[in-house]
Amino acid sequence: xxxxxxxxxxxxxxxxxxxxxxxxxxxxxxxxxxxxxxxxxxxxxxxxxxxxxxxxxxxxxxxxxxxxxxxxxxxxxxxxxxxxxxxxxxxxxxxxxxxxxxxxxxxxxxxxxxxxxxxxxxxxxxxxxxxxxxxxxxxxxxxxx
Numbered sequence: 368x369x370x371x372x373x374x375x376x377x378x379x380x381x382x383x384x385x386x387x388x389x390x391x392x393x394x395x396x397x398x399x400x401x402x403x404x405x406x407x408x409x410x411x412x413x414x415x416x417x418x419x420x421x422x423x424x425x426x427x428x429x430x431x432x433x434x435x436x437x438x439x440x441x442x443x444x445x446x447x448x449x450x451x452x453x454x455x456x457x458x459x460x461x462x463x464x465x466x467x468x469x470x471x472x473x474x475x476x477x478x479x480x481x482x483x484x485x486x487x488x489x490x491x492x493x494x495x496x497x498x499x500x501x502x503x504x505x506x507x508x509x510x511x512x
Contacts, residue, residue, distance in 0.1 A: 371416070374399065378407055379416070386420040431475045432482055433503035438470040438495060445469075445494035457485060 371379075377397045381388060394404035411417045440448065452458045452472060460473040472489070476482045482500070490498040 369410075375407060375411060375416075378404070378411065382408075382417065382420075431477060432479060433473070433475050433506075434482055435501040435503070436470075436472040436474060436486060436489060437468050437499040437501065438472060438489070439467065439497040440469040440494050441496040442494065443469055448489075448492050448494050451489065451492055455485060455488075457481070 374397055378393065381393060381396060390405055390408070391401050393408075394401045397404060399407070408417070438448070448470070449461065452461050455474075457474045457476045458472060459475055462471045462473075463469065464471055474482070474485060476485060482502075486498065486500055489495060
């Protein structure tokens with residue numbers, strides 16, 4: 368893959384905030400023709416820099432309970448754990464991290480009871496050595512945009 372230039376970075380910056388922007392509007396904003404912009408976007412997709420387009424849905428129900436599950440695995444990689452986490456719609460984000468923990472799992476559930484059920488399902492997976500739950504009391508800074 369070629370090294371990203373300033374226009375590629377501009378494209379990525381715009382698409383990360385406005386994934387549904389029409390190609391014509393994107394081209395106008397970066398100062399290229401529509402065909403040149405389309406070609407650049409296609410190359411960014413082909414090279415894996417752009418991995419997809421998605422709707423980033425915020426918290427729809429203010430009654431949801433947000434929590435972080437701090438997971439220590441018996442061994443890594445543990446693909447089975449990731450597969451299990453992916454099956455639960457309440458799992459919003461899974462991050463592999465360095466240090467004593469292996470995974471940080473962000474969840475949003477309708478109740479504490481559902482949080483406990485989900486936690487129990489994950490904790491009993493054979494690859495999970497330890498699981499600690501941190502309930503989010505409030506978000507003081509949220510730069511989700």
